[in-house]
Amino acid sequence: MKNFLTVLFLVFLGGTTIFSQNKKDVLLTIDGTPVYANEFKRVYEKNLELVQDESQKDIDGYLQLFIDYKLKIFEAKAQGLDEGEVYKAELTKYRDQLSRNYLFENKFTEDLAKEAYDRGKEEINANHILIKVSYEATPQDTLAAYNKIKSIREKALKNGADFEQLAKENSEEPNAKSSGGKLGYFSVFNMVYPFETAAYNTKVGAVSEIVRTNFGYHIIKVNDRRERLPKVAVSHIMISDKKGAKTFDPKERINEISTMLKQGQSFENLAKEYSDDKNSGVKGGALKPFTKGELRAPEFEEVAYQLKNIGDISEPVKTDFGWHIIRLDEIVADPTFEEQRVQLEKKVKQGDRGKVVINAVNNKIKEIYGFKKVESYLPFFDTYVTDSVLSRKWKKEPIAAAQNKTLFTIGNKAVKYSDFASYIEERQGTTMPFKDKEKLLIGMYDELETNELKEYFRDQLEIENEEYAAILGEYRDGLLIFDVMDKNIWSKAKNDTIGLQNFYNKSKENYRWKKRLDVDIFSATSQIYAQRVQKMIQEGMAPEDIKTELNPDGSVNVLLTQGVFEIGEKELPENLDIKKGVSSVYPSNDSFTVVNVKEILPESIKDLEDVKGRVISNYQNELETTWMNELHAKYKVEVNSKTLRKLKRRLK
Secondary structure (H helix, E strand, O other), X not given: OOOHHHHHHHHOOOOOOOOOOOOOOEEEEEOOEEEEHHHHHHHHHHHHHHOOOHHHOOHHHHHHHHHHHHHHHHHHHHOOHHHOHHHHHHHHHHHHHHHOOOOOHHHHHHHHHHHHHHHOOEEEEEEEEEEEOOOOOOHHHHHHHHHHHHHHHHHHOOOOOOHHHHHHHHOOOOOHHHHOOEEEEEOOOOOOHHHHHHHHOOOOOOEOOOEEOOOEEEEEEEEEEEEOOOOEEEEEEEEOOOOOOOOOOHHHHHHHHHHHHHOOOOHHHXXXXXXXXXXXXXXXXXXXXXXXXXXXXXXXXXXXHHOOOOOOEOOOEEXXXXXXXXXXXXXXXXXXXXXXXXXXXXXXOOHHHHHHHHHHHHHHHHHHHOEEEXXXXXXXXXXXXXXXXXXXXXXXXXXXXXXXXXXXXXXXXXXEHHHHHHHHHHHOOOOOOOOOHXXXXXXXXXXXXHHHHHHHHHHHXXXXXXXXXXXXXXXXXXXXXXXHHHHHHHHHHHHOHHHHHHHHHHHHHHOEEOOEEEEEEEEEOOHHHHHHHHHHHHOOOOHHHHHHHHOHHHOOOEEEEEEEEEOOOOOOXXXXXXXXXXXXXXXXXXXXXXXXXXXXXXXXXXXXXXHHHHHHHHHHHHHHHHHHHHHHHHOOEEEOHHHHHHHHHHHO
16 A cells, blocks of 8 residues: 555545535535535535645635645546556555444454453463364265374373374374474464364363364474563664765674673663664664564674663674674563554454455444355255366356346345356466366355345445545545556656756756865774874874774774764764864863864755755645646636625634
8 A cells, every 4th residue: 555644745635535526515516526614614614724824724825725726636537547457455454444433343443353362461381183174075085084083082091192193103193203392482473273273172181172273283282371571662873884974884883882881881871872773773873672582683682672671782793784783671571452553453454354344344344234044055056066167267158138137136135146257267377276166156156145235235325424434535545646646747757867857957056065075084082092193193194094093902982983074064073163173172072082183075966866855845845836837727727705604704
């Protein structure tokens, strides 16, 4: 889904709904198409605080924004953007997501999320035995597998039975002969839902009831339960290994900082001074609490959990982001359900739990609108659909009117055999492969029934629920605004290299370098070392030689940063005296900085490549201004002054 929120200001005027489009006061027309006063009133009252320009906060000024917005919608439709496949897919996806708030899905999802939260407080250690059988197996094979697992369970329940040995002898899980069915410790979401439920419902030392999953039949021996690891809060200092203006070796720099910590330097001050993680650096390196598996840096997590005492500091550790030093700040208490709710509900919607939710939602819709499954469809479709469907090559034939019976009804809508035939032909190429035609037909029917139930509910919802219709209307128009702006302004500005160059040429005086300094920056741990740096520079020593001499035997007393920096950049001391040569000593946190200014580069015009992002943005603004003038000329807008006066009185 496109990042709709990034263009929120462009779409905030949205919200044409079927409830606005009634025979009320017409505020304006665009090429004869009416726009109603109550639509304007709703968006004006809802979005007034978003308007930054004070001149547009009065009704007349806001009306101009509203008209511009409506013109963009008209133009988007004129360009056929509302017929685009991507647009339709994104609107459908959003409608599906939005309707969940009204589809009872959230209630069922919340219940399963609470269950997962409670289970997630524990980890279970277990062994299991698997007898494989797929859901496509014949009844005879299914019964044979069930009888086999039943017999094994009876042996496992006998006093003194060795479950691990039974697993080695009988389980059809890969490597069972060596593993004995050992699963180690696991928790919520680590196993398929039916297996997880059986494990959590079994006491320590006991053997579960027989449970069926996609893999086959299982029995589970629970060996132990224990509380899960808590979250930890840490601080870190990060040195990025990505290329930039700095010329030092990241590994060498992190080792230098590690040495400074061991020499007693403040962790917080070093993080503020040197960490390349800007978000945490300003907070002394502090990160949000996490547990294992939540970060995209397993090496970082592993080292963090090895720290046992509050205040313990790690040795440098390498991740994909660079080098880190980690300090343990807190072992965090278990989060509440509300704190984990969003994450849990997202997981619930996946896998077998999602199927539980779907069945509950379907039953609720049937209850509200009335559902009738007319008769069994299998006898007809077993003959009508050939085995070619198993290789995804089936082509439907026309169904005679007398045979085109009703498959089922929901509310006042009837779904016919021909609808099912079309669905099978369309879906056969994307569904999982089947070996049994009857099971494929049953699976296809379940899919179709679910889709039709939800589609009927959503259609009724847009008629019956004003809030839902308004929100969906806002998003519908918002997508069109995004697409029409991207096509006519944003992408055009990025791809029109000649136009961009011409725009830069006529406005390049607006893109200038400030005065820049080519410098060697020395950060010392004491004023004495800083003064020694000053003297060595004045004596003509090379920067690297100064660093080597002042950091003997692996100690770190001086750090060196070299590069070209604009005046005002954070690498340079505040209030630096801008002149060539050796600077004074500038205290900063726990360090003392000396700058050797080798060259002062004057103000100059930046090359296009140096400011391309800003130039594109400004070029887009110019293109949009021209485009809006063209739209005002293309479409005839007529404002109903009488309705506008009534509206002003009402809003005041």
